[in-house]
Amino acid sequence: MARPEPRKLEVVGKRQVTPNMLRITLGGAGMLDFPENQTSAYIKLRVPDTDSEREVVRTYTVRSHRASEIDVDFALHEICGPATLWALNTQVGDSIMVGGPGPRKLVHADADWYLLVGDMTALPAISGNIEMLPETAKGTAVIEIMDEADIQDLKKPNDFIIEWVVNPHPGRDSGLLVDRVKAVTFAAENPSVWAACEFATMRQLRDYFRKERGLDTGNLYISSYWKAGSTEESHKIAKREDANMVAS
Template identity: 45%
Template structure:
């Protein structure tokens, strides 16, 4: 299937969701060409005028669609104000004004937790919260398991509509770029439940690798039961992180 052409979208408004999470709501004429049902999937913000951009290789940053309303012609994207090592996209999100326009690539594939599993493990840091929220909206009332979210401060907690059988753990880490391992520690500390699990976890690269070993080796989670991804790497730009992921995937295979 051919990759969709980038769309020129317009910024409608911005708002601070929490002290370290900023929402940008997009619209414009080409918003109508975005298909429905891709909440939680990724898009590419394209910055042709950024440093190191060339006509053959433009700078892009990857984010998740938090919400899409076709009737209103609006798409919301939440920007964690930590985790983008290059700072390009977060700087843009903090300064952009209604009426500004930007090219958007995608949307890409959507990978969600399986609510039909016996129980679920949903975890991530600030960069994963938009996709986590989309996962929560797909859970059934009888879903059981854990949600573990690393945030920068107490004020970054958001109201979550979770099933009664979900046990929620907030992990406060004011310096996520220093890799203190708090998210990994909290996940490992939780009692492993009986039955088949469905795992969805997205976080920093080195934390992802530690959790991959834990899920697959220590807990025996099968490949078809797990979605595990790194959304960023401390001290690396997105382009560098992409190379790191390719090397790591080759080694893991």
């Protein structure tokens, strides 16, 4: 099945959610044929790259989806890539070509207990996942942020716990997130675990979930959203090589 052509969306809003999270709201005529209910789906942004002087594609999550617009959140790291630079510089009235949306990666609806893990790049997807859980859901989210001021007031079920881990330099000390995750008590025999973060941290968490917790693809989704010191292109190569190693 052919992928749909990228659509032109307009920047209709821009605001600082927290010191290190910037939200861009996209809308306009291009949203008329945008599929419904795409919170937590991924999209492909076509943004200029000043280094190569060409257009590059970057993957982001739909933080929230309303009838005529979507929110896209950008984590503001110390070193900004092309997409973050675009978000910092764009203004209401600008336009951008957007591909997708791609499939949503959601927790398993029939689980007894949930664990969601990630850093600020995964916070939009984690937030959407939590918001879509039934009010009776139980679980824990462990989220790495750069500063206490980056804590967000997320809509969640009453019996759902959110733990925030402060790491001012994401990608440099993966132990902060990994150690906090290892301290979480698994509260059910039928868990659903969802994790996304930096590449090296992902590999440590994957080993823990698979080898120590005995999880598999039936109750575990885990992915790296970025790799410290790498572009998205080189990160994709690293992910492919890693997947081949795991499969062999």
